[in-house]
Amino acid sequence: MSTALDPAVTVGAWLHGVVRDPDPAALAAVPGMDGGPVRAVRAAGLAAVVSAAPLTEYGEEALRRNLEDLAWLERAARAHHAVVDALSRAGAVVPARLATVHHDDTRVAAMLAERQAELAAALHRLTGRGEWGVKGYVVPGALPRTEATGGGGGAGAAYLRRRRAELTARDQGQRIAGEAAAAVHAALAGYAAAARRHAPQDRRLSGAPTAMVLNGAYLVETAGVEGFAALVRELADRHPEIRLELTGPWPPYSFVADGPAEPAHPVRREPAW
Template sequence: MSTTAEPTPADAALGVGAWLHGVVREADPATLAGIAGMDGTPVRAVRAAGLVAVVSNAPLTEYGEEPLRRNLEDLAWLERAARSHHAVVDTLSRAGAVVPARLATVHRDDERVARVLVEREAELSAALARLTGREEWGVKGYVVPGATPRTEEPAGGGGAGAAYLRRRRAQLTAREEGQRIAAEASTAVHTALADHAVAARRHAPQDRRLSGAATAMALNGAYLLDRAALDGFSALVGELAERHPELRLELTGPWPPYSFVAEPSTEPAPPEPA
């Protein structure tokens, strides 16, 4: 789906486009009436090809091609838009499977939205089937300065004195060594979690200014889980935290399945919700 507004004629600048939030199989009109869209009015449904697109009114003075391009460079505007968009998608995801649209997917009108549903019916239906009964969960791993990984002492390894020296050496390693240890631990954690998930994605670690954490993030993983598998997955996160004290693991979610919606190859290829 497009990440910017579709081109519109200059005389349509005062019109209203359609900001796409996501696609579902069905949407209760009463539920939609209680969800505020991008302009503060309730979202609405556009139905075609057995699918439902949930959209907001998007005044083209703000969401048209040129205004949107400028607004996407305004961090305050972008944050407000992202929060509003996510609030709608999150509400839809709690009612059932949803294929979230990327931020700032704006179409000229409802007719164009319906045409997209028809053109992409097979792809969207397959995605909804794959996401039904499943949720996205995140696991973030933050570096614990000074912590040493737990390792098995090799046989004949020199006894307690040698073991102490090895532990002491690990505590005094250079920053590069600490980064290596954290990287290896985060890879091991992600691999173990991915084995217990339907699908997994490893995103780039968030900057501290975005994460708000006191230490660096080494793991920013997303995992698609069957709802029934959550308890076991949560227990595994706890086991891995004990096994890898060099990382502080944080389980977050559930989130709409932003990380597990494939983008069409013909369009430009989002932040895991904080």
């Protein structure tokens, strides 16, 4: 947010993303942050797609409070993503960070003019490409198991041997799964135009019963999506130690200069296969 603000302005502009020339049908497809239509602010040969953002809820002080409210944050993330997703299905888009609010359209236009070269280059790089996510989860049954060795010492000693064997198997399993994840990511990155390996998600977020060892994002040519999916299936067969999950296409959150540090897939989708 800018610091020199006109107190007469009561509705700001929530930035969803930047495109070259928005499709009116895409703008009409989803509501903005306030439930009303989104609109385009044009400058420097680009268009910023924004929502009306009442400053009582989306102003600097209000945002600071609301971003601490997880229920509000989830609603805002879903509404923001729905607009960005609609734009990405119509063409290349540079997604904005969540909660990027400008005081008015004049500030939005100034941003477009100031960052014109950077944004135009990003749109050129993203045209004809989409972000695909590949997650890998440990498959315990496919990992080597360490059998407890025989020996005396009674029930207490036998218990300790079993515990040592379980810990050894778990550590070995995590190592093998980690090595498989690294190999899968290297192969997919070699196919994709660009790749990012994000931190694995906690099970509470992923909803998976086993640990995540791969959380990759891959920028893939639209014409090469079938080949990419085939490669994921081949790698899944080659590495039964991990279960691979392919999702997408997503807007290219992971491949913009000011994109989120963490993977930005706020709405869980069913796996692509």
